Amino acid sequence: MSGPATHIVDDDAAVRDALQWLLKSRAVQSQAWGSAEDFLSFASRGLCGCLLLDVRMPGMSGIELFDRLRALGCRLPVIFLTGHGDVPMAVQALKDGAFDFIEKPYDDNALVDKVLAALEHDLKRCANEDSVLLVQQKLDQLTQREQEVMHLILAGKLNKVIADELGIAMRTVEVHRSHIFEKMQVRSAVELSQVLGLLRDKPSPES
Amino acid sequence: MSGPATHIVDDDAAVRDALQWLLKSRAVQSQAWGSAEDFLSFASRGLCGCLLLDVRMPGMSGIELFDRLRALGCRLPVIFLTGHGDVPMAVQALKDGAFDFIEKPYDDNALVDKVLAALEHDLKRCANEDSVLLVQQKLDQLTQREQEVMHLILAGKLNKVIADELGIAMRTVEVHRSHIFEKMQVRSAVELSQVLGLLRDKPSPES
DNA sequence: TCGACTATTGTGGATTTCCGCAGACACCTG
DNA sequence: CAGGTGTCTGCGGAAATCCACAATAGTCGA
Known part of the structure; x- marks a missing residue:
């Protein structure tokens, strides 16, 4: 890994x-x-930058590689390059989440602009992905029971109610809560609810 | 207004x-x-369905109409139809948020499929937009002071701290809080933080 | 078998939240 | 001016949260 690159x-x-x-x-x-x-x-999931x-x-084919990468959880912005592209192909690629679609022969300046746009876009994506990953890691540290309690807390229930529903003492719920x-x-x-709000979208890939 | 339509x-x-x-x-x-x-x-902002x-x-031009509609806050999914489309135009349209881009002559079945997809997509969008609007309306009912207090609550601060920061009595904060x-x-x-979480994205248009 | 982790419960007290009752002051509108 | 609304405050109590101290018990791996 050596920082963002095209x-x-x-x-x-x-x-x-x-x-x-x-x-x-x-200078790219x-x-x-x-x-x-x-x-x-x-390729790995942690790549940053963009893909031409x-x-x-x-x-x-490039299209198939794109699909494979997405299946692997790689969210690198992809700019397709093609000399024989047609409108339906471009439309499909864009709808599938490609960042851009350029025909050859390309204009140097236009291509560089798109690459720069993709790189900038990916900066945010990476930062965001990092924070999501961090939250996910914290979440994974929770024990089974703690996760159950957490869901009930997020449902806005009082400790007393949670205790009743889980059939345990209120004190136990308090302990879980603080953990x-x-x-x-x-x-x-x-704060918990806001942190968890970041996980909206991206339930994240497996593998 | 007569329900969703193409x-x-x-x-x-x-x-x-x-x-x-x-x-x-x-039957569309x-x-x-x-x-x-x-x-x-x-056109108005409340339209549902899709746009061919x-x-x-x-x-x-269609492109200009599209831009105008977006500026007006209309989020209707747009399917472009064109007999003289090229790849860059299609790409630009999609990147600007068009739902699809079809060349004439079109295939009947393919077009209907895309229309149906757009209609289904818009069902969710409308439902979501409605709930966002509802939250926004509630939010508008809050007085200036109440909004200030709300932000501090969402920052996770205790009533005592909020009272200090606003230079008012704790009791007053409590009153605002319950209001x-x-x-x-x-x-x-x-719950408040979760409801407000719905407002993420779409700060909403003016007009 | 020992230690780490998890789940559980209790006591008691400090702190906070929630709420009804009551009142004050300013501003604006009919 | 009377009435409505928004902002502000106090008192006192019920309920809930937060926390330190203390303890029991099961699982699992070294």
Whole structure:
């Protein structure tokens, strides 16, 4: 891992070189792969930056690589590059969550602009993903029982009610409650509910 | 207002008729306009359903109408229809929030599928928008002071602290607090924070 | 078997919240 | 001016939360 970078996947070495040269001239870090398979074996969920992806390649197509990456939980913004694109393909890619779709031959300035936009977009995404991951980690520290109690707290129920519903003493609920606050690093139920609010959307990938 | 419907805007009467006939044959309600201007004078924020929009029209283009509608706060899902579309145009439209982009001549079944998808999408959107509006209305009932206190409550502060910060008696804070809960129709700070969580995204349009 | 973790409960007290009752003052409107 | 609304305050009590101290018991892995 070496910070955010533009990841290029294209089977044509000349295209890869041209892109790397172009990006380097604009002070944008890049790294290139010659096939979808190569990139896939390298890719991980924690990648940051963006992905410049050729649609038509021998072996796995760019579209298929895109799908695989998404299935793996990789949310890197993807800019498709293609010399034979049509409107339906572009529309489908965008609807599936691609960041952009560019036809070859491309305009250098326009492409760089889109890459920069994708990189900026990914900065926020990464920051957000990090905080979500942090919350998730805290959540994982909770024991089974603590999670049950937490849900009831978030339902706005009083300790007394929670105790009744779980068939345990109020004191026990209080203990769980304080453990929950401690582990989640919050000081009130309100904060807890707000922290958990960050998990809305992205229930997160498996694997 | 007459429930969700597919709104068609196309300068070509033959296209309008064909679309209306097609949709009617699939039991989809529709309504048609001959120009962007006509629809714009009819459109309001509360519309539900979807919008089938021709890109190229005399006078205001479909794209411009789309922008205008978005500026007005209309979030109707828009499916663009065009006979002379290119990839960059489609990409831009999708990135600007269009729901779909279809080239003419279109395939009847494919178009209906997309319309149905848009209608279903809009059902959720409308429901969500309604609940957001409801919360907003409740929020508007709060007096200036009550809103201040509410923010401090949401910051997780104790009544005592709030009283100090506002330079007022704790009892006063308590009174405000109960008024807030009453007006917002919640029974705890946790519920309040969750209800307010719905307002994330969509700060909502003016007009 | 020992220690760590989890779940459980109790006592008692400090602190906070919640609420009814009561009243004050300012501003605005009919 | 009378009445409504918003802001502010006090008193006192019921209910709930928060917490330190203290203890029992089951599971699980070293």
